[in-house]
Amino acid sequence: MNYYCPQYGVWREYCMPSSHWLRVNDYAERKDSTIIDEWNAVPTPPPTQLQSVSVDPKTSALLVLDMETSICNNPRCIASISKINQLLARSREWGMLVVYSLTHTGSLSDIAAQIAPLPSDPVVKSNVDKFYKTDLEQILHDHGIKTVLITGYAANGAVLHTATSAAFRGYNVIFPVDGMSALNPYAEQYTTWHMINSPGTRNRATLTKINLLHFIHPYQRSENRELGVIQ
Template sequence: MAKPPYAPYVTRDRAPDASEAVLLVIDMQEYFRGIATPILPPIKQTISLCRSAGIPVIYTRHSHRGPSDYGMLYEWWDGDLVFEGTPAAELLPEVGRGEGDNLVHKHTYSAFYDTDLESFLRKHGKKEVIITGVMTNLCCETNARDAFVRGFRVFFSTDSTATVNEDLHVSTIKNLAYGFAYLVDVSSIKAAFKR
């Protein structure tokens, strides 16, 4: 089996600790259905594995209420944003958010900005985040970097994240493996939680 293109950058290996980790499911929303559909099987497996290991699952949902929360996004994306209360803002039903799962509403790439995510993690003694969802190179990467600089150990899924093309996906994973995150996938998470 051929090595993935990011293999030279994978110089650190570690498994998540179920007692210290949370799973972040980033922006699996109707707006991103086209990008998210291919990763539905692995992300659903990852959610199931984490739930079985007692790991809290936290979903993020990106949407805007109006100009006061656009920041630079309105300019950057020429007004093509996800608006609160529209079908595009809803989570994909396939990801199966449960009643006990937390939902973080965000209005920029980072779920740590202007939310209670960090205080929730610290209050519950969580020191690790496993990142899944969309888009690899925007919200997922920003959350990985933001978590890292805030002192959280980051695990980034290579098969449960996706973006608009393979080049951006792989480039992001190379950068994160080099400086911010341990890489995981469904099989390594499964192996870690069997131990």
């Protein structure tokens, strides 16, 4: 029996075992096929593991991306509003920086009322990458931010591309998966898989959920810094 080995891009009688690799019986029949032809034969990867995460509010920022009522109008996005609101309340309680984003045609009045920004909250406006032609990087730099918690809509749009852009810039990226959404579940699954498997993001991204986030008290920060836990 032949197997396709994606690591080497060749067909072999035997390749290192992995449940993710496509099994093919007949090379002659498959040699001209594409990934689209093989779509239904590709095994689904196992679910990713969610981690308990300690957040230093002094060096972390919460990003609330594109939560505009004009696009956040489907059941999955609407359901995420209450979750984001929980995280938003905790973040404000700990004095953490909160940054909002809008689509290129959005306005502040479009943001869902439950999670509306305060007058002091920075707001950036761009395409799916919120670093693109905005002062987001400068805002984060000015506040000494090293880690971003990314929430919002859509998972496969602003969330994915802004998170990737943040990782490229050296930020640690925390993904509360219940704080992001997309029109369909597959887009959310793909986003989580991409962030922890892509060479550009996997060393920077951590998947979690909102009730697994723990904020570090100032005295804990001092103790952890002495132990080398916080840089």
